[in-house]
Amino acid sequence: MTDPRGILVSAPASGTGKTTVMLGLLRALADDGVKVQPYKSGPDYIDPAFHLAACGRASFNIDSWAMGPELLSAIAAQATGADICVAEGSMGLYDGVATRGQSGFGSSAETAQRMGWPVVLVVDVSGQAQSAAATALGFRQYNPDLPFAGVILNRVASPRHERLARLGMDRAGLPVLGVLPRRGDLALPERHLGLIQAVEHPDLNAAIAGYAEFLRAHVDLGAIREAARGVPLPATPATLPPPPAQRIALARDAAFSFTYPHLIEGWRAAGAEILPFSPLADEAPDPSADLVWLPGGYPELHAGKIAAAETYRAGLCKHAETRPVHGECGGYMALGEALIDKDGTRHAMAGLLGLVTSYEKRKFHLGYRRAVLRSALPGHAPGAALRGHEFHYSTILDQPDAALADVADADGNAVTETGSFRGHVTGTFFHLITAEEPAA
Structure with a gap:
């Protein structure tokens, strides 16, 4: 692809379910024959291995604090041959550092804006209904220039809960791309650095297949693909960092x-x-x-x-x-x-x-x-x-x-x-x- 069209899966905070959404989305798209290029926003070295397991294509970090324009261009070029890029955010959408680094503050929002990828915001609506729309609207309006695709409502308790949450999103003018019922078996095992490593999961392929089935039943995959956008790559992208030895x-x-x-x-x-x-x-x-x-x-x-x-x-x-x-x-x-x-x-x-x-x-x-x-x-x-x-x-x-x-x-x-x-x-x-x- 000359421009790496894609979307970025983010959330208001950690623990809202964006990783399981990400893995299910990667596998569901790959099962449909879509060539998916996964990315991780920020300095995470565990999630990319899960992304690879989900769609069969190596995932790369995009880090607007640590990486300069040449390296960002080289990493974006890894999407060549893919139909769509799907990136996973870190922490909350706007969470970064206080001081501008080599390129920026390192937030997922910066990654989405730099790459032109609309944000799919995963909103945990447990414990609230229409009020969830106020949270989502705040994230949408905090940076009006940020490309925004819509929301996925997660941990919905009942049809009535869904109807009320949708009413709020409709009033806020936010597209609902999916509604995920509350399920207790959709959490990945964790330890002190976050998720366990992909190689340690007792049955990772079956877990991801389950996430994909769940996403396919409750998320509009066509609408997500249709929402994908991107910015053109440089005509001659830079190369990745050279090796320290032969x-x-x-x-x-x-x-x-x-x-x-x-x-x-x-x-x-x-x-x-x-x-x-x-x-x-x-x-x-x-x-x-x-x-x-x-x-x-x-x-x-x-x-x-x-x-x-x-x-x-x-x-x-x-x-x-x-x-x-x-x-x-x-x-x-x-x-x-x-x-x-x-x-x-x-x-x-x-x-x-x-x-x-x-x-x-x-x-x-x-x-x-x-x-x-x-x-x-x-x-x-x-x-x-x-x-x-x-x-x-x-x-x-x-x-x-x-x-x-x-x-x-x-x-x-x-x-x-x-x-x-x-x-x-x-x-x-x-x-x-x-x-x-x-x-x-």
Whole structure:
């Protein structure tokens, strides 16, 4: 498609059911033979795997705070060949940061406006009827320039409840694209970072098929397709971020899986070889790799198994003697000296860095990060400015190594999680999204 026509599924707040609506919509459209390109607005690294499972096409993040115009263009170009784009918002429609970043404030509304995708607002009408229209109308009028398709009423209790809620929407002039009856079995399992990972769901395909059947029965799919709009792509779209090495050993299992799809796709598109290995299966990284990369995930849930994986640890340490190793968040913790789980048990990690982290007393870390490197990180020279996102509950007990970067939050306030380095080994608590574009 020359212009990525689509819609963005959002809501007034988290917990309103937009993820199940998103997954059901993706599967229902795909079952109809529609080529759907999924997206996630914001810095989420769990939802895209669910999107892929729902429609069979890789999902990409669109982030108006972290990404400059060139990267946004390159990610929009991933819709080439699709019939429609369907994006999932984060949190509430207008929720973002306080300070303008590289491109904007990072809200789902910005994504919809930038891409020209009309908003489908999922409104939880439980506990109210006509009053729900006042909420929806406020979201519609808060930014009159925002493209708006209509609303889906969720958790409707009865035909009478539906009639009253529709009366309110009619009075507000808001199209009703669907009405979803209240059902208690439409919630996805969650843990402290949000949803469980797609690979952990006991029967994800059956769950998504159920969502699709539910959406098909209660949502006007034709009206949603008809509402899709978009803005033209540049004639020559930019490329995705280049790889940090030619042969990259990438940890991939239930403990290490949080990677942004646009990075992996960019690495592959540039000809890099991705060599997956599983620390949980006690697999060593490929000895011919130029770089070992440990992404984030849930190492705290598997700390005992990681600590006992001798083949993995020996191969990782051997690689680090001569070639770079990098870890993000959970991967960073796994490169450290020790990880203490929620029960207070201390587990020895790789020991390539002196970092000691603990989940015994949880401390919440969440937000965008801007990092200016003091030392090199694979693919980036000292002085480079990087954009990323941090989300974890661990507490640092010891970090004796040199700081890797000067790190600040979205408002420019310094944060203490600077990352660290020792020899060929680097680690950060933020998940890298991209380097800042020169024009920024």
